[in-house]
Amino acid sequence: MPLEQLEAVLRESRARHAVAGDWDEDEFVANGEALQLVTHPDAPVATDADYGDTWTAWLDARIELNKRQGGVS
Structure with missing residues (x-):
């Protein structure tokens, strides 16, 4: 974002x-x-690049879990 x-x-x-x-x-x-x-x-704001593929995969998994539980993405 x-x-x-x-x-x-x-x-x-x-x-x-x-x-x-x-x-x-x-x-x-x-x-x-x-x-x-x-x-x-x-301000020391991190970006996806600071965390690599691990962060992106974790975030994608959290978004999918939230969707399955009826939340919004």
Whole structure:
């Protein structure tokens, strides 16, 4: 997912939860840290290339499992 798209998803999630008032402290902190990582130009953000085929295979398997369990991809 492009960083710009990830940033938009994180900001939308933060806004939605803020309106609903259903944040717990851990979610709020995690969301803030994720936003800092994707918006900071020097943040140490890993890519698929950093993990090689193992990461891609693991991620593909998790997506398939989620689909079989009725989740979204």
